[in-house]
Each structure stands twice: as C-alpha cells, then as structure tokens.
Amino acid sequence: MKSVTVIGACLAGLYAARALRAQGYDGRLTLVGDEPHLPYDRPPLSKEFLTDPATADGSADPAGEAPLALTDAEEIAGLDAEWLLGTRATRLDTRHRAVHLDTGRVLTTDGIVLATGAAPRRLPGPAPAGSYTLRTLDDAGALRADLARGPARVVVIGGGFIGAEVAASCTALGHQVTVVEAAPLPLVPQLGEKMAELCARLHGDHGVALLTGTGVRELRADGDGRVTAVELTDGRLLTADIVVTGIGVRPATDWLAGSGLPLADGVRCDAGCATPIPAIVAVGDVAQVAGARAEHWTSATEQAATAVHNLLAGRTVRTHRALPYFWSDQYGVRIQFAGHRAPGDVPRIVEGSPDDRSFLARYERDGRTSAVLALNRPRPFMRLRRELARPSHATTG
Numbered sequence: 191m192k193s194v195t196v197i198g199a200c201l202a203g204l205y206a207a208r209a210l211r212a213q214g215y216d217g218r219l220t221l222v223g224d225e226p227h228l229p230y231d232r233p234p235l236s237k238e239f240l241t242d243p244a245t246a247d248g249s250a251d252p253a254g255e256a257p258l259a260l261t262d263a264e265e266i267a268g269l270d271a272e273w274l275l276g277t278r279a280t281r282l283d284t285r286h287r288a289v290h291l292d293t294g295r296v297l298t299t300d301g302i303v304l305a306t307g308a309a310p311r312r313l314p315g316p317a318p319a320g321s322y323t324l325r326t327l328d329d330a331g332a333l334r335a336d337l338a339r340g341p342a343r344v345v346v347i348g349g350g351f352i353g354a355e356v357a358a359s360c361t362a363l364g365h366q367v368t369v370v371e372a373a374p375l376p377l378v379p380q381l382g383e384k385m386a387e388l389c390a391r392l393h394g395d396h397g398v399a400l401l402t403g404t405g406v407r408e409l410r411a412d413g414d415g416r417v418t419a420v421e422l423t424d425g426r427l428l429t430a431d432i433v434v435t436g437i438g439v440r441p442a443t444d445w446l447a448g449s450g451l452p453l454a455d456g457v458r459c460d461a462g463c464a465t466p467i468p469a470i471v472a473v474g475d476v477a478q479v480a481g482a483r484a485e486h487w488t489s490a491t492e493q494a495a496t497a498v499h500n501l502l503a504g505r506t507v508r509t510h511r512a513l514p515y516f517w518s519d520q521y522g523v524r525i526q527f528a529g530h531r532a533p534g535d536v537p538r539i540v541e542g543s544p545d546d547r548s549f550l551a552r553y554e555r556d557g558r559t560s561a562v563l564a565l566n567r568p569r570p571f572m573r574l575r576r577e578l579a580r581p582s583h584a585t586t587g
C-alpha cells in the first residue's frame with residue numbers, strides 16, 4: 191500500500207494516523223478534516239472548557255499548545271503527513287478509490303480510513319441567536335462567550351450526558367438552568383431506569399429544574415432574532431436567554447451517499463472495522479462495528495489499531511473486542527460505566543450509597559455481571575472494569 195487517506199482529522203483520525211506509522215506503514219499519508227483545527231479533545235468542551243478560563247485560552251497547557259490539543263509540533267513532524275484542514279470530503283468514488291474534496295481536488299489513494307465522527311441533531315425550524323449545539327471547539331467557544339455576558343436563564347434541551355454536563359457547567363458559572371427531557375427520565379437507554387433515576391437526582395441537588403416527558407414545540411425569538419423563550423409541547427413557555435440543544439448525534443455519513451458502502455446508523459463494518467469494500471475501514475463515532483456504534487472517546491481510540499492492522503493486512507485478521515467504556519462529569523460527580531448492559535439486567539449496589547452520590551453498582555444477568563456503574567468510585571470501578579474485560583469473568587461478587 192503506497193498511499194492512505196484518513197477522512198476526519200480529529201480523535202479517531204489521529205489515532206489511525208499514529209497506528210499506521212506505529213505499525214510500519216511508510217507510504218504517503220493524508221488527513222482531511224473540515225474543521226480548521228489540528229486534532230483536539232472534545233470531552234472538556236461541555237465541562238472545564240466552559241467553566242475554567244485557563245482551559246479555554248490554552249494557558250492551562252504548560253507546553254503552550256492550542257487549547258485542548260491532542261498532539262504537538264513534534265508528533266506532527268514525526269507523522270510525516272499532509273494535513274488538509276478546513277477541507278471537506280464531499281464524495282467517495284469507491285470504484286476509482288477517489289476522495290472528492292470541496293476545494294475541487296480529487297485524491298486517489300490505495301487505502302481509506304473513514305473517521306468523520308458524528309454531527310449533532312438539530313431541532314426543526316430556524317436556530318435563533320443565543321441557541322447552540324455543542325460538538326466543536328468553535329461551538330463551545332461561542333457558547334462560552336455568550337455565557338460570559340452575565341447571569342442568564344439557560345434552557346438545556348435534552349437530558350443525556352452532554353445536556354447534563356452543560357447544565358452542570360452553567361450552574362457552576364452561576365446561571366439559572368432548566369433541563370427539558372422528552373422521555374419520562376433521562377439516560378434510561380444507557381443506564382436502565384433505577385440507575386438513571388439516581389443520576390437524575392444530581393440536577394435537583396444543585397437547584398436545576400428537570401422537566402421530563404415533554405418535547406419542544408419551538409424556540410421563540412425577539413425582533414433582533416435573539417432567543418427569548420422555549421415553547422414546550424405541553425404548552426408551557428420557558429423564558430430563556432441561552433438555549434443549548436443536546437438531543438443526540440447522527441453519524442457523519444451524508445457525504446458517503448451513493449458510494450456503495452453500507453450505511454445504516456453509521457458505516458457498517460465487520461468486527462475488525464473493515465467495510466465490505468476492500469481497503470476501506472471505519473473508526474470512531476461514524477463506525478458501526480459488528481452491529482454496534484459507540485459514541486465514546488475510548489472506543490474511538492481503541493478501534494484505530496485494529497482497523498489499521500486489517501487495512502495493512504488487506505483483510506480482517508484481527509477483531510476489536512474491547513469492553514465499551516465511557517465517563518461523564520456532572521456537578522463534581524464522575525459517572526463511569528463499562529460493559530454490555532441489556533434491558534432486564536438487574537443493577538445491585540455493592541459499595542457506597544446513592545444518598546452520598548458515591549457508589550458502585552453491578553448489573554447482573556443470569557448470575558453474571560454484564561456491566562458496572564460507578565458514581566465517584568474510580569478505583570473500585572477500574573478494578574471491576576478490568577475484571578469484566580477478562581474473557582472468563584463470571585463473578586457476581
């Protein structure tokens with residue numbers, strides 16, 4: 191293989207580039223990314239980037255790199271790659287292995303790594319000034335500047351992880367926050383009802399109103415086009431100076447329409463991150479690997495080595511078997527989850543107490559632990575996570 195093009199130049203794309211060089215690939219390497227930035231870390235965008243000025247302006251980094259940078263000048267030089275930033279891939283011609291760019295350039299390449307991540311879902315209708323989604327550094331920068339204008343009534347639409355983190359950050363900044371969630375309880379698909387209820391209590395602990403079981407009809411704006419209120423489907427009207435919508439993401443596959451790749455909730459791959467089209471692999475939020483798509487930092491990083499190994503081998507010789515893992519920081523509480531929870535799995539608290547917002551829970555199925563959840567219990571969580579990752583785990587503890 192003489193040339194590899196990575197589309198999507200952020201977390202999974204960077205890890206794929208690193209894996210290519212680490213696994214001995216010495217051919218031409220090109221990374222295409224539609225954001226103007228070198229790879230940066232997204233998880234802080236809803237957390238300390240909003241609350242800590244040092245994180246936002248980069249002064250927290252002793253090396254003086256750009257805010258949240260995932261790489262540095264030395265590594266960039268070592269990767270010996272061409273970086274096409276601020277450049278969007280618009281079409282993939284799989285027959286000729288050609289990537290069409292919005293600059294008019296067409297890259298023909300031997301191998302392709304798809305790493306375009308996901309894009310936030312948006313509410314239908316116009317988005318007035320003062321309303322935000324949160325995916326990119328630029329989104330977070332704009333939100334942060336708006337929050338800095340003074341005390342605001344913030345309405346967060348969507349009580350999932352990103353919505354909850356934004357609510358916590360805005361509360362820490364002294365804003366008055368309301369979270370609107372369409373489901374009867376947020377995070378049930380991820381955590382199950384019992385544990386989701388315990389996590390939802392965090393909002394109330396910090397004076398954040400959580401309105402559940404109601405959708406949003408529209409965002410109201412004043413004559414200048416600035417948001418003034420959120421109208422709910424149950425008729426209530428919430429006055430708002432700032433609105434943040436966190437209602438999930440869609441894998442960024444629009445540009446792959448007509449490519450012949452199987453697209454259904456992401457790019458469908460086998461367990462080795464390989465698509466059915468030779469020499470095309472997918473990693474990170476855009477990849478549906480063996481039927482499952484993760485939207486987690488750790489999956490994006492772990493899949494890269496497997497995908498690249500198979501790309502260079504020319505077929506799937508290695509599969510990705512890592513245990514799903516994610517974390518979330520809300521109101522000073524670190525939530526950690528690992529494993530394969532299925533509906534019906536029964537959570538059992540084995541350490542700590544929900545009243546202290548600090549506990550460890552195992553989810554059990556047929557006498558086995560299927561998953562583990564912790565609130566502010568990082569050490570025992572990591573021990574159980576390691577145990578779960580062992581192929582032969584059968585403990586219920």
Ligand SMILES: Cc1cc2nc3c(=O)[nH]c(=O)nc-3n(C[C@H](O)[C@H](O)[C@H](O)COP(=O)(O)OP(=O)(O)OC[C@H]3O[C@@H](n4cnc5c(N)ncnc54)[C@H](O)[C@@H]3O)c2cc1C
Pocket residue numbers: 197198199200201202203222223224225232233234235236277278279280305306307308324325326352442445473474475476484485486487488490515516517518519
């Ligand atoms: C605010 C926020 C907080 C998060 N917090 C956590 C957390 O606490 N814990 C956790 O586990 N995970 C968290 N995540 C999720 C985690 O950041 C993602 O899983 C991870 O970023 C996925 O990496 P990726 O490289 O697949 O996608 P991305 O990081 O989205 O990178 C994809 C890149 O491809 C670019 N791109 C898209 N289409 C094209 C195109 N056609 N041409 C060129 N470039 C394109 C995108 O602009 C982007 O730069 C968070 C995410 C967000 C947004």
